[in-house]
Amino acid sequence: MSVKTFLLPDLGEGLTEAELVRWMVAAGDTVAVDQPIAEVETAKSLVEIPSPFEGVVATLHGEAGQMMLVDKPFFSVNTGGEDEAPAQQPAEGAQTYLEEELAGTQVPEEEDEGSGNVLIGYGTGGAKTNTSRRRRPRAGITTASASSETTTVATKVINPLVRKLAKENSVDITQVTGTGPDGLVLRGDVEALIGQGSEAAAPSVQATAAPVAPTQAPAVAAQTTGEDSRTALPVASSQVLTGVRRTIANAMATSRREIPEATVWVDVDVTKLLKLRSKLKEAQGSAPSMLALISRFAIAGLARFPEMNSRIDTEADGGLRHTLFEGVNLGFAAQTERGLVVPNVREAHKLNAVELSAEFARLATLAREGKAGVRDLSGSTFTINNYGVFNVDGSAAIINYPEAAILGIGRVVEKPWVVNGKIKVRSICELTLSFDHRVCDGGTAAGFLRYVADAMTDPKAALAAL
Structure with a gap:
């Protein structure tokens, strides 16, 4: 009998663990190559794990709700051969993620010299020599x-x-x-x-x-019973945050802690923009979404005010580095059953409104189904949040760390509006811009917001200038 053991693979961006959501097979089931075996939830997305083997499931190394570590046994399959095959191992010379987590608990007496393959965060090594040198303990290590x-x-x-x-x-x-x-x-x-x-x-x-x-x-x-010690109220439920919910909580806290943000806002008359979209739909049978049209204006605004499309990083010596980007990876907030995620359209500056609309729809579907990959959910340089879908007017949104700004779009409502000295009923939308005050002063942020607002007010002129 040959039993092959599959180790949980690297699921992207240095993630070292995943929560086992459910097994899709049971011990004794016959499986084929690439057949889905289990669903796991990482800090980024819900992922199906396929089987690389054909045979009969011998062992499932975990239970639903358990945290599974990368490079550790996940499941074993009896492939029907004569010789027992060892579990898969990482490539020779490479560290597993668990080894990386525990790296340094033992320090060799002999130091390697020379240059070898670079391991992220650990520098280079080389072939051993006959020269023995005792390594001095690092600061804080006894x-x-x-x-x-x-x-x-x-x-x-x-x-x-x-x-x-x-x-x-x-x-x-x-x-x-x-x-x-x-x-x-x-x-x-x-x-x-x-x-x-x-x-x-x-x-x-x-x-x-x-x-x-x-x-x-x-x-x-x-915790589902008992009394809360602080409030003296009965506890309905209490549990540790995991998966996407924990990631959201940490990201929000980091943003508030690291970024000195400010917010500016403006009410925008979008009557002409709605009429333009209606005419496009009537003439062509379809039209870009309002989010796509506003995003196109925002991308053009980022080219004129590049500070909004940037990032502040803290150097090792405590200094601050300001990085501006050529091009835009446009993130957009998407509410899913698993929580708030931010898919992003890569190189959004190369797409027109129709193409942006299609990408928003595609990525939103992947996010809702939990099938968005790590690349889909990371790497954005600027984010748009359409909270108008929740029927609210405005919000001082938390910046998607480590970006420099986030643009919020409120609901469109009819209001009395002064046009050429006369009061008329117009469609009004509130825009808010939260920005990192370290990358620019208020004038720059207001200039960007005013550019987007003016484009929404007179879309034909704006589109002609793009």
Whole structure:
């Protein structure tokens, strides 16, 4: 009997874990190559995992609701051969994501010299030499024991990605109680404290959960009964945020914490724009959506006010780097059953209104079905949020971090409006622009918003100038 084990693959952008939503097969079922085996939810999207093997399912290495780690056994299939095949392993010389998380818990006595393949975040290595040198412990790491072969170190955290996450969220990493092997602080330990403020990292408020197995989620059951200690009210339900909901919460908190934002708004007469769209639909049988038409004006405005299409990054030394882009990856907020996501149209500046409308529809469908990929849900440089679909007029939207601005579109309502000194009934829409005050002053932001508003007021003239 030959049993082949499939390891959970890298699902994109350095994601190290995924929540197992459901198995689509059971042990003993016959499966074919590329047949969907399971659904998992990452921080980005819902993903179907297909089988690379043909045979009979031998073992399912997890249960619904469990957090599964990349590069760990996911399921095993009996392919019917004679020899037992080992589980798939990463390419020779490469680190698995779990190894990356635990990297540095043991430091070799001998340092490699020379240059080898670059591993993200860790620099280069090379072939071993006969020269033996004891590596000095890094700052914050104390030597626990030593032998002629290796030096084992006791450390709270070693992964630079975890350190970076803690630094960006003002978490004192030296005071976090880790749930990894030997108290190692893992990414989940830091994420659990994000949003709780500085008190969460104080020694008196350390995490008390016992260490858990690497392939298991921390055992936090949903609280459905009892009384809340702070309010004295009965608890209806209480559960830890996971998946997309946790990602949304972290992104919103990071945006508010990192970006000093300001908001400007203006009411816009869109009567002519609605009439133009109506005429296009009558003449051609279809017309671009209002979102697509406004987006086309916004893209043209970004070319004139490039600060709105930029990003501020914090350098290692604490300095700020301002990056402006040639071209636009246009994000748009989409409400789905799994929460708010931001698909983005790549190189939107190359598309006309009709093409933009088609891309919005395609990506929105993928997002609602949970089939949008990592590339579809990341990499935007400017975002539009059409909250008018919720029948509200305005909102000071939170910027989609790390972008510099977000344009909000309110509902269209009929209002009395002064036109050439006379009061008339017009279709009015409110635009709001939240922007990072570090990239520009209010005059630039107002100039961009005014450009988009004027284009919406007189669309024929605007389209002729594009």
